[in-house]
Amino acid sequence: MRASVLRRAGEIVVESRPVPRPAADEVLIRVGAVGICGSDVHYFKEGRIGDFVVESPLVLGHEAGGTIVAVGSGVAESRLGERVSIEPQRPSPTSRQTLAGAYNLCPHMEFYATPPVDGAFAEYVTIQSHFAFRVPDTVSEDAAALMEPLSVGIAAARKAGITAGSRVLVTGAGPIGIIALQVAQAFGATEVIVSDVDPARRSQALKFGADRVLDAIADDAELRTLGVDALLECSGATPAVLSGLEALAPAGTAVLIGMGADEIAFPVPLIQNRELVVTGIFRYANTWPTAIDLVSTGRVDLDSLVTGSYGLDDVEEALRISTASTSLKTMIRPGSAS
Structure with missing residues (x-):
């Protein structure tokens, strides 16, 4: 097979590489589409994260x-031909975190495209069968791939406690x-406000249904002064983190999603006096x-x-x-001619 x-x-x-052979609990997948993530860009430019x-x-x-094209000895052959979305993780089944249900925090995790584990810019990959999720025929190849970043958003919304009537700031x-x-x-x-420094990005947010957009500067x-219930911080920019914390109402929750500075001086009195919850998100x-349900029912457009x-x-x-302000998701299609 060919691999980038x-x-x-x-x-x-x-390079030309052997097609991987699925282990007993794995499936072999012919890759249809792969989205480019900011982490891919970091590794490409800097060689590390x-x-x-x-x-x-x-x-x-x-x-x-x-699409599943081969199965391991422990996987039902009925899965051959299934169109799937890949959850690109392999946690230890016996770690404390996995047994508690937070397998994303497993210290022994093997994750696609995280050194030294290879990722999916290749014609074929393997994954444990339970991490290959069947998608309906109405879901495109691109959308099947983008269930991964959608999962980040779902995990963050859960941690933020977003529910009916919530007011949310997305930075x-x-x-x-x-x-x-x-x-x-x-x-x-019922209200989602989006802030960004770039007018093109703000315009995109309006097209995707933001109730209001703000120039971050x-x-x-x-x-x-917004007084929102939840902050979903997606930029990683220190000023956005700090102004976002101040935008929270008492008892609000901030979820830090974007990768930014290694250290930030936090406004401790603000956090204490408003009893804010400040947490991070690490995968899902x-x-x-x-x-899959959100996409197949049309509630999320990927x-x-x-x-x-x-x-x-x-x-x-x-x-x-992929880093241009006019770009959202750039896709790699391994089976397509360049």
Whole structure:
């Protein structure tokens, strides 16, 4: 098979590799589409994200879907031909976190495109069968792949306690911000406000149904007085985190989603006096059935997020263009000619 391989920061080549063989509990998937994530761009540009360092050739890509073409000895052959969305994780089945249901926090996790585990910018991948979720025929190849970032939005909305009547602020109108906006509305929020410094991003948020948009710089004073129930911080920008905290009403919840500075000086009196809850989100757990339902019933639109698609030969160009303000989701289609 062909695979796009990051050899070192800034260098990507297409290699010929053996098609992987599924273990007893795995399925082999012909990859239909893979979304580019900000983490892929970080690895490409810098060769690392925090403690995760690219020390040997790595296949990027973890937002993936496709079709089951082979099964391991312990998997029913009836699954052959299923169109699936991939939850790209392999936790230890016996870790304390996995047994408690928070398998995303398993310290022994193997995750697609996180060194040294290869990802899905390839024609074929394997995954444990229970992490290959069947999708209806009405769900596109792109949407099947984008269940992964949708799962981030679902996990964040759950942690934020968003429910009917919630007022929500989403800071950052990139792809995760637009997904968070849609999920908040699907969970029952009656007002979702989106802030961003870029007018093109704010315009996109309005197209996806934001009730109101704010310029994160020019409207900063108004933003800090919103009194919302929940903050979904998707930008990673320190000013957005701090103004977002101030925008919370007493007993509000902030969920930090975007990757930003390693350290931020937090306004402790504000957090104490308003009894704010400030938490992070690390991937997801038990989200795929909800994600598939939200898409198949039309409550979340993933197809409209796609702003470009490329074959394996053009992964480097795709990674570079995916950061443009006019880009939401750039897709890699391994079976397509470049």
